[in-house]
Amino acid sequence: MEDTATPVSPQEQIASPRRAPSQQRSRERVERMLAAASALIAEQGSDAMRMGEVAERAGVSIGSLYQFFPDKRAIVWALAERYTTESQACISAALAGVGDAEGLGQAFSELVDIYYRLFLAEPVMRDIWSGTQADKALRQLELADSRANAEFLAAVLKRLRPAADPVALETTAFLVWQMGEAAMRLAISVERQEGDRLVAAYKRMALRELLDG
Amino acid sequence: MEDTATPVSPQEQIASPRRAPSQQRSRERVERMLAAASALIAEQGSDAMRMGEVAERAGVSIGSLYQFFPDKRAIVWALAERYTTESQACISAALAGVGDAEGLGQAFSELVDIYYRLFLAEPVMRDIWSGTQADKALRQLELADSRANAEFLAAVLKRLRPAADPVALETTAFLVWQMGEAAMRLAISVERQEGDRLVAAYKRMALRELLDG
């Protein structure tokens, strides 16, 4: 996966590059800007990230920064979008091959573990998804991402339980997924040991919901 | 150049009045400030709320505002604290009298409904708890509140299932409660109809976890 372009984004004033970099030179510079932002977020959080600092660390002027990102949130949004794109492929692959209840249990359990480990290890991801409630564009992105992932899950459920009401299955899948994200956010904001317990409890709860109907 | 003698508050830099109003006059003024802030949050959200506007609407100077609140977040925090104090009493009362599984199901179901209606009706509450992820002090308050409420729930569970592992029950209660708050936030950010479905699904899921172990 390269290129990515990220030309425009859905509806309204969702953050998007003000101008897509078309030359090699500027594409590299945009990469440097994103890398600088990522590093700063890891160090101090996106709230404390200063645009001037991003520019300085990327070795560009403040004006260049705004040439490609309409505002501060757009940078965070761009980073978030990369995470969702990557993880969706991973999730889709993990769930696509599921054929029976046991397989679902296995795959889901592994996904939860992977996500938890990712949240623990990636300060940038953690920071970005923490700000999800406050920022409208981020919230939209997270909702869309969650919906997409929940649909993968719902597809499996429909396969396993063809007699069940499809809408109910979709609701369950969406809820279970969102609860998972909430559980992760909770788990990483408490002591490690309690976090582990909470994730384990979530997993049990979710699996029961998914498997026993 | 930092505040030397701030009265301080529980651990860390949790927001608190810089100086407690001791005179009748100032107590009234603080009330007016909070009322003004509440109205502005309801109108435009706490992010768009301007300190100057709060002062103007409360009929006080900007300096007076900062006499009692160390910063902007402290005002939001003070409002949030009122909500938690009020609701904790309500929740405690609802759960205290529960004697059997059926009673728990009844009480919990009612609590969920009340909370959902509250979230739908109260823009201030909605706004404040939305910002919970971004603001550290608010997050602490919400966590503490959630822990307290979860303890009421855990106490009931321990009464109903004295043989079960207490720590597991506490974990379950805390998780279920946090999932509930997440479900509410989710529900109010989608179409009303889908929100209703999600809340209903959460209720089913939570009740199963609470009642069936």
Add this chain to the structure above:
DNA sequence: TACAAACATGAGTAACCCTCATATTTGCAA
């Protein structure tokens, strides 16, 4: 009545996001 502590004020400060006029570089057609 005196006086210290509490309270009130608002012009001023600092920090930050973002703009824009201007300069430079690139791609490409003639």
Add this chain to the structure above:
DNA sequence: TTGCAAATATGAGGGTTACTCATGTTTGTA
């Protein structure tokens, strides 16, 4: 190669906002 428009680069400065502080006023009380 040369000319030129589009793309890219720059950073001083505009505008907004949270917050401070020196100064003045009110209140409780000895």
